[in-house]
Amino acid sequence: GNSVTQMEGPVTLSEEAFLTINCTYTATGYPSLFWYVQYPGEGLQLLLKATKADDKGSNKGFEATYRKETTSFHLEKGSVQVSDSAVYFCALRGGAGSYQLTFGKGTKLSVIP
Amino acid sequence: DTAVSQTPKYLVTQMGNDKSIKCEQNLGHDTMYWYKQDSKKFLKIMFSYNNKELIINETVPNRFSPKSPDKAHLNLHINSLELGDSAVYFCASSQVEGLNTEAFFGQGTRLTVV
Numbered sequence: 001g002n003s004v005t006q007m008e009g010p011v012t013l014s015e016e017a018f019l020t021i022n023c024t025y026t027a028t029g030y031p032s033l034f035w036y037v038q039y040p041g042e043g044l045q046l047l048l049k050a051t052k053a054d055d056k057g058s059n060k061g062f063e064a065t066y067r068k069e070t071t072s073f074h075l076e077k078g079s080v081q082v083s084d085s086a087v088y089f090c091a092l093r094g095g096a097g098s099y100q101l102t103f104g105k106g107t108k109l110s111v112i113p
Numbered sequence: 114d115t116a117v118s119q120t121p122k123y124l125v126t127q128m129g130n131d132k133s134i135k136c137e138q139n140l141g142h143d144t145m146y147w148y149k150q151d152s153k154k155f156l157k158i159m160f161s162y163n164n165k166e167l168i169i170n171e172t173v174p175n176r177f178s179p180k181s182p183d184k185a186h187l188n189l190h191i192n193s194l195e196l197g198d199s200a201v202y203f204c205a206s207s208q209v210e211g212l213n214t215e216a217f218f219g220q221g222t223r224l225t226v227v
Contacts (some may be wrong), residue, residue, distance in 0.1 A: 028186060034215055036218075037156075042158075042220060042221075043218040043219055043220040043221050044203065044218040046215045046217075047217070049215055087154050089156065090186075093215075093216075094209075100158055100161055100169060101146075101158070101205075101207075101216050102148065102158075103155075103156040105153070105154070105155050106154040106155065106156070109153070
């Protein structure tokens with residue numbers, strides 16, 4: 001079945017630092033890949049997505065590239081802000097016979113001034 | 114307009130009680146889901162309904178029973194609540210056709226069983 005592995009947190013960074021959150025996946029076929037963000041006390045919001053190999057998703061300064069050869073979808077941001085503090089989830093959908101979202105375990109990011 | 118709304122947002126109840134959480138989506142999606150998020154933030158799918166029919170039923174105690182009166186609503190009823198049921202429950206919806214479309218989530222229902 002499908003699975004998503006993302007780096008364990010928590011991650012603590014100073015404002016303006018560079019962020020990478022690693023995500024790798026296992027799936028048959030050609031899944032779509034997503035990053036969701038959950039701010040404290042809120043539901044999940046889509047941050048960005050990529051639907052085929054070599055696609056780059058981007059939003060709010062965050063980027064992730066769909067790498068089929070390494071089955072990865074790492075999240076990056078060049079300069080984090082305090083307001084980026086949240087839990088980030090990597091997810092996939094699709095592949096052979098699977099349309100539900102499968103999530104990684106989430107990575108909590110704390111950005112300090 | 115809220116796309117996926119669930120009520121209540123908070124629910125505190127005693128062990129052994131029966132409770133329901135309601136979910137509605139106004140996106141015209143054909144599939145709705147219930148996810149459970151534990152204290153470590155891990156998200157696990159519980160149920161999925163496509164056009165009012167159950168299509169995923171993960172290993173969930175049969176005290177949990179989803180009900181979909183129409184494709185815009187998916188309610189979750191829980192019987193004989195236990196301490197371990199305490200969690201945040203998220204409703205979501207998506208369109209099955211076109212697997213590159215994302216799922217939209219409600220704000221969550223924080224259930225506390227005392």
